[in-house]
Amino acid sequence: MATLELLLAVAFAAALADLLATRGYAAVAAATVFLAGLLGGAWPSTPFLKHNEFAAFVAAVYLAIVVYSHFYMREAERLGWFWGWMGVFFGSMELFLLADHWVLLALGWAGLDIASWGLILTYRDGDEMGYVGDGARAGGITWLWPPSSSAFRAIVTVEVGTAALLIALGGMALRYGPFISDWGPAGDLASALILTAAFAKAAQLPFTDWLLTAMSAPTPVSALLHSSTMVKAGPILLLKLGPLLAGWAVEVAFLVGAATAVVGGLMALGQREPKLVLAASTASYLGMITAVALKNPHEAALLIYAHGFAKAALFMAVGHAIHVTHSRFPDAYPLAAKVAIALGMLMLVGVLPTGALAKNEAPLWTVVVSALTVGYLGRLLRLPTVNDWGPMWIPYLALLVVPNFLLYAVPSPVLFFAFVGGGLAFLGDVEVLKRRLYLPVVFDRVAPAVFNGLWRLVAVVDRAVDRSLQTSAPLWQLVVDAVTFVDWLVDVALHDGLVALIRRASAGVAGLRLDYYLYAVGVAFAFIIAVALALGIWR
Amino acid sequence: MYSDIFLLATAVSGALAVAALRLGLPAALASVAAMLLFLIPGRGVLGVLPYVGEVAVAVDFYKLPFLAVSVALGLIVAFYSPPYLWHLGAPRWYYGVHALYVLSFLYIILFENLIFVFLALELSIITSFLLIWYFGYGNRRFVALLYFIWAQVGSILFLIGVAISGTFNADVFTAGGLVSLLVLLGLLIKMGTAGVHFWLPYAHAEAPTPLSALLSPVHVGLMAYWIWRLREGAGWPLEALFIYGLVTAVYGSLLVFRETDFKRALADSTVANMGLLVAAASIKNVEVSYAATALLFVGHAFAKAALFMLAGLYIVSLHTRAIGEARWDRHLLAASVLGFVALAGLFGINLVGKAYLAAGVPQALYVVALALFALVSTAVYSFYLFNQMYRAGEGRVEYPAEMYAAIMASALAPYLLLAALPLWLH
Numbered sequence: 017m018a019t020l021e022l023l024l025a026v027a028f029a030a031a032l033a034d035l036l037a038t039r040g041y042a043a044v045a046a047a048t049v050f051l052a053g054l055l056g057g058a059w060p061s062t063p064f065l066k067h068n069e070f071a072a073f074v075a076a077v078y079l080a081i082v083v084y085s086h087f088y089m090r091e092a093e094r095l096g097w098f099w100g101w102m103g104v105f106f107g108s109m110e111l112f113l114l115a116d117h118w119v120l121l122a123l124g125w126a127g128l129d130i131a132s133w134g135l136i137l138t139y140r141d142g143d144e145m146g147y148v149g150d151g152a153r154a155g156g157i158t159w160l161w162p163p164s165s166s167a168f169r170a171i172v173t174v175e176v177g178t179a180a181l182l183i184a185l186g187g188m189a190l191r192y193g194p195f196i197s198d199w200g201p202a203g204d205l206a207s208a209l210i211l212t213a214a215f216a217k218a219a220q221l222p223f224t225d226w227l228l229t230a231m232s233a234p235t236p237v238s239a240l241l242h243s244s245t246m247v248k249a250g251p252i253l254l255l256k257l258g259p260l261l262a263g264w265a266v267e268v269a270f271l272v273g274a275a276t277a278v279v280g281g282l283m284a285l286g287q288r289e290p291k292l293v294l295a296a297s298t299a300s301y302l303g304m305i306t307a308v309a310l311k312n313p314h315e316a317a318l319l320i321y322a323h324g325f326a327k328a329a330l331f332m333a334v335g336h337a338i339h340v341t342h343s344r345f346p347d348a349y350p351l352a353a354k355v356a357i358a359l360g361m362l363m364l365v366g367v368l369p370t371g372a373l374a375k376n377e378a379p380l381w382t383v384v385v386s387a388l389t390v391g392y393l394g395r396l397l398r399l400p401t402v403n404d405w406g407p408m409w410i411p412y413l414a415l416l417v418v419p420n421f422l423l424y425a426v427p428s429p430v431l432f433f434a435f436v437g438g439g440l441a442f443l444g445d446v447e448v449l450k451r452r453l454y455l456p457v458v459f460d461r462v463a464p465a466v467f468n469g470l471w472r473l474v475a476v477v478d479r480a481v482d483r484s485l486q487t488s489a490p491l492w493q494l495v496v497d498a499v500t501f502v503d504w505l506v507d508v509a510l511h512d513g514l515v516a517l518i519r520r521a522s523a524g525v526a527g528l529r530l531d532y533y534l535y536a537v538g539v540a541f542a543f544i545i546a547v548a549l550a551l552g553i554w555r
Numbered sequence: 556m557y558s559d560i561f562l563l564a565t566a567v568s569g570a571l572a573v574a575a576l577r578l579g580l581p582a583a584l585a586s587v588a589a590m591l592l593f594l595i596p597g598r599g600v601l602g603v604l605p606y607v608g609e610v611a612v613a614v615d616f617y618k619l620p621f622l623a624v625s626v627a628l629g630l631i632v633a634f635y636s637p638p639y640l641w642h643l644g645a646p647r648w649y650y651g652v653h654a655l656y657v658l659s660f661l662y663i664i665l666f667e668n669l670i671f672v673f674l675a676l677e678l679s680i681i682t683s684f685l686l687i688w689y690f691g692y693g694n695r696r697f698v699a700l701l702y703f704i705w706a707q708v709g710s711i712l713f714l715i716g717v718a719i720s721g722t723f724n725a726d727v728f729t730a731g732g733l734v735s736l737l738v739l740l741g742l743l744i745k746m747g748t749a750g751v752h753f754w755l756p757y758a759h760a761e762a763p764t765p766l767s768a769l770l771s772p773v774h775v776g777l778m779a780y781w782i783w784r785l786r787e788g789a790g791w792p793l794e795a796l797f798i799y800g801l802v803t804a805v806y807g808s809l810l811v812f813r814e815t816d817f818k819r820a821l822a823d824s825t826v827a828n829m830g831l832l833v834a835a836a837s838i839k840n841v842e843v844s845y846a847a848t849a850l851l852f853v854g855h856a857f858a859k860a861a862l863f864m865l866a867g868l869y870i871v872s873l874h875t876r877a878i879g880e881a882r883w884d885r886h887l888l889a890a891s892v893l894g895f896v897a898l899a900g901l902f903g904i905n906l907v908g909k910a911y912l913a914a915g916v917p918q919a920l921y922v923v924a925l926a927l928f929a930l931v932s933t934a935v936y937s938f939y940l941f942n943q944m945y946r947a948g949e950g951r952v953e954y955p956a957e958m959y960a961a962i963m964a965s966a967l968a969p970y971l972l973l974a975a976l977p978l979w980l981h
Binding site for chain 2: 118119122123126127129130133134137140141164168171172175176178179180182183185186187189190203205206209468470471472474475478481482485
């Protein structure tokens, strides 16, 4: 019987093996072993880990994606880098899910950050496939981001969440002990920090844009990052710690999540790069999940499953088209990809059995998000079909079909209202949506300007003090000069002045003539006699 | 018993270090290797001196990480040095001074008598001063003097404070008011925290790179141990010190962005990390404080040494110190990713250290906000520097294999040490 500790060790060892062998066979093996181990009832052998319901789901999605990657990345460069980070990504997500010790949870959480950063850097700067954006100028910025810019933006944004999580978890650990299952209620400050961490990770407003520029990564990475790992860590954190949070957190999560759900859906409508459509859609669905995560955790879990399967498949389907047309803006889609996009849409809006299970209990406002979904995915379906039957379609169609036999329900009639959104598929370009409400301007212009101003100020102050310290060297010289002068004065007084004085006095005395002495002696005697007479000594 | 081991280790490593003045690298390596003897746990009294009192040496669990890192980096850097010193045209006696410098690190931590700690500080200052004076860059004599004077001011303030306190044994050290502040100020000047850091960027950047790879990672950081050790008796205002540490972390991080010189950027980053160490050493809960201090010290030491050695590799192979001119192949890319990610505190034991530091943040809104900014900014500059290097582009770089091996040994350490995690998870 495999233990969870052993499975995690296998996952990280596979990452190392793939890094060195640049193949990716270890990734397939690790995913299979992990999934089999979990389904076979693997259990923790130390108190550090605890079973988690999403662990098998993540392993299953990962397995489908690594199989797909073998086809997608066949002609790509830097495969050791790609496979190594993929392995770290998977291992970190599982570590985050299974951890019950706060430090292990933090390690998993940060491992996700660093692996997604590495994966975004997979394509070289200058490789057309690694760019995001159309190169136009709008809002004072150029809408084109190379992988190094995207990676930097991603890591800086999510680090805000990671730092917040460290402070929150650390404070809780100090109060209640290291094991999360022993923890009691969190204070207001800790609750706010945990919400911030979840929002940054799940690309909720205002942290949304890193998720869109993260499309610099190869499509399998997007498929993994958007479906089961990374962004999902946000709402899963809320599911893990939700019962401990302050009461007001429910409302805040709802407001931010619902706002992101609608705004993300609208942004997706405006995008022309299919990966960006799906990325904005992810922000939207993560918003929906975040909104319900604290109110109705069971509902949130079902949404995580349905969205995970659908979004992974959608990315792989779009990736199929990108792979076939060698363009970030494919003008035609393979038939299998189109079928997958249609099925993915049905899964997301809740018409397929797995989707229905997730959506039947969802609040009514989510139908608006579903309508937007039909709009932006319908737009992809309108494009022409190209004939390609490479084996890439097997893993993504499997992800859309198989879950319906495991998780299912009959869709409630209200869900069909989503198809009203079909009209949106014929909508023309809306500049403000295409420019993502100009949110990237904040990240490209405003935030850097504030930060640059800050460091320049510090640099100027530091330089001024440093300079003044260095120019104070002459001051030291002045002190030295003063001391030297006083020393000279004393020296002269002692060794020159006094000696000369005595010498002059003695020379003066030595130069006097004898008659002066006799006269002085006579006067002295006369004085003594006069005193003696006056006192009457002779009487 | 332990005093015998101490004397033996001192005799062997000291004699070998002196021999290294003539014989060079092999003797220096043997000398530093002999210092492993110091790591045997125990306590012994070397003697009792008039006025100074009992001169004790001790190694316990708490001292071990600081000692082990000193020896490990002493060996790695010695192994790294030959191609660099050949490039500098430095004579063999460099290695002898290097070994004595490493020996001074061990003494700084080993001695329980604070007067002897001061003497160890002096040994470290004199040895490092000599190496900057003879083998530094730029206006090396000016920088060496600048370093010497600041370091002397620091160690002498420490000595004055200790002397006035009248308690020379670390176990019973008690001081109050101005006297305890003198000791603190002395230690902070030696660390180079905000306000008393002006010597640090010059010294660490203009020192010969193998020296920078010990000065910045180990030497300044060792003071954090003494802040942690003496805090009970000194009665410093810990919360204020914690906030001052965070301010230093932010200040140092912001300084990094002004640099185009690889070594100066790393030196500014040291200011930031010393801030984190000061904050770690002043966490209220003494065990959490120790965990944060030790983990941040060890993680920072290996990451920073690796990156300084990487900067040195570029000096030797590309004759440049500008980070924007550093080309990389996949091996160098791997080393820089490992180094910068650990320095950022995003993974490796540096992350665990940051986590324990975060655990010590007092639950007040303004401190939490400051801590958040400090944790983020110390991560952001690392990725900023990495991006500078990454965008400089790929290229063929010819470099000696032993330099690269040393860099990798140091860069991998923060990750490999995660294997020791169960030690402090309980």
